[in-house]
Amino acid sequence: MMSGFNLSAGWRDLPRYPDPAIEILDERFREYAIFSAPVERLYTGCRWSEGPVWFGDGRYLLWSDIPNNRILKWEEETGAVSVFRRPTDFSNGNTRDRQGRLVTCQHGGRRVVRTEHDGTITVLMDSWQGRPLNSPNDVVVKSDGSVWFTDPVFGILGNYEGHKAESENKQAVYRLDSETGQALVVTDDVLGPNGLCFSPDESILYIVESRGEPIRKILAYDVGPDGRTLSNKRVHIDAGPGGTPDGMRCDIDGNLWCGWGMGSAALDGVQIYAPDGAKIGRIALPERCANVCFGGRDRNRLFMAASQSLYAVYVNTQGVAGG
Numbered sequence: 522m523m524s525g526f527n528l529s530a531g532w533r534d535l536p537r538y539p540d541p542a543i544e545i546l547d548e549r550f551r552e553y554a555i556f557s558a559p560v561e562r563l564y565t566g567c568r569w570s571e572g573p574v575w576f577g578d579g580r581y582l583l584w585s586d587i588p589n590n591r592i593l594k595w596e597e598e599t600g601a602v603s604v605f606r607r608p609t610d611f612s613n614g615n616t617r618d619r620q621g622r623l624v625t626c627q628h629g630g631r632r633v634v635r636t637e638h639d640g641t642i643t644v645l646m647d648s649w650q651g652r653p654l655n656s657p658n659d660v661v662v663k664s665d666g667s668v669w670f671t672d673p674v675f676g677i678l679g680n681y682e683g684h685k686a687e688s689e690n691k692q693a694v695y696r697l698d699s700e701t702g703q704a705l706v707v708t709d710d711v712l713g714p715n716g717l718c719f720s721p722d723e724s725i726l727y728i729v730e731s732r733g734e735p736i737r738k739i740l741a742y743d744v745g746p747d748g749r750t751l752s753n754k755r756v757h758i759d760a761g762p763g764g765t766p767d768g769m770r771c772d773i774d775g776n777l778w779c780g781w782g783m784g785s786a787a788l789d790g791v792q793i794y795a796p797d798g799a800k801i802g803r804i805a806l807p808e809r810c811a812n813v814c815f816g817g818r819d820r821n822r823l824f825m826a827a828s829q830s831l832y833a834v835y836v837n838t839q840g841v842a843g844g
Contacts, residue, residue: 532562570811582594591605612627614658619664622638667696673714708728712734738760765788780812
């Protein structure tokens with residue numbers, strides 16, 4: 522066990538209420554901010570935190586520490602942090618499928634895997650048309666059980682978050698039928714596809730274009746009636762100068778909660794956007810936030826994997842089921 526209640530994780534004096542780190546930029550965000558809910562740092566000591574995923578049946582959170590080649594586990598009851606798995610083939614994004622199994626993107630193995638209930642690992646996909654994938658980055662599971670993931674080249678650019686290698690496939694977003702094994706490229710016109718998530722009714726797929734020129738963007742696509750084709754590509758959010766969206770999740774009202782940072786310390790944290798694309802709120806963190814998920818008993822606690830640390834804050838909404 523790495524720690525019990527991690528009192529050393531705190532990075533500031535106890536804040537006044539309401540926590541000034543929670544910024545209301547539009548009155549629409551006011552209803553989501555809880556007066557007496559501060560931003561808390563739950564753990565620090567990672568190299569690059571990513572891929573948080575909540576296990577409500579066990580009351581714990583898992584997240585990736587990519588360069589350290591491990592998945593960590595935080596327990597809600599005690600605050601204890603331990604190593605869930607090491608090595609992990611440089612795991613990045615994580616989610617759960619509709620049977621509650623862990624689904625993980627791996628840079629090192631250049632594959633997407635599923636951890637079965639007995640702990641064994643099943644490879645869901647590691648190649649496309651006979652060529653290895655690049656470095657699967659982030660993943661979500663749709664209500665029909667299909668696995669959707671992004672495959673940029675970030676994990677094969679060096680030997681820090683994976684193994685340096687040449688790209689043999691276009692950077693793309695895939696849909697995988699986990700029952701039949703049938704894979705489909707749903708789009709390969711995104712420059713550096715990164716985080717992704719569905720709207721609450723799954724009619725829209727959002728994808729972060731992290732190598733967009735001249736700016737990074739969050740794109741939106743309409744999901745076809747067949748549940749597998751995309752159309753009507755459009756810019757949903759213009760990240761602006763220095764904007765760096767990464768992983769994101771949607772709440773039940775259709776708001777996007779986006780990990781953000783790198784361009785400027787003034788942007789580090791989480792940016793919240795209304796369904797119309799307007800920025801309505803921000804959660805300021807002292808580190809760049811790579812990814813988020815909702816958890817807790819009522820899916821109303823936002824967990825934030827940010828650089829070297831894990832943060833959390835209670836909010837007055839819920840994450841979309843399965844997000």
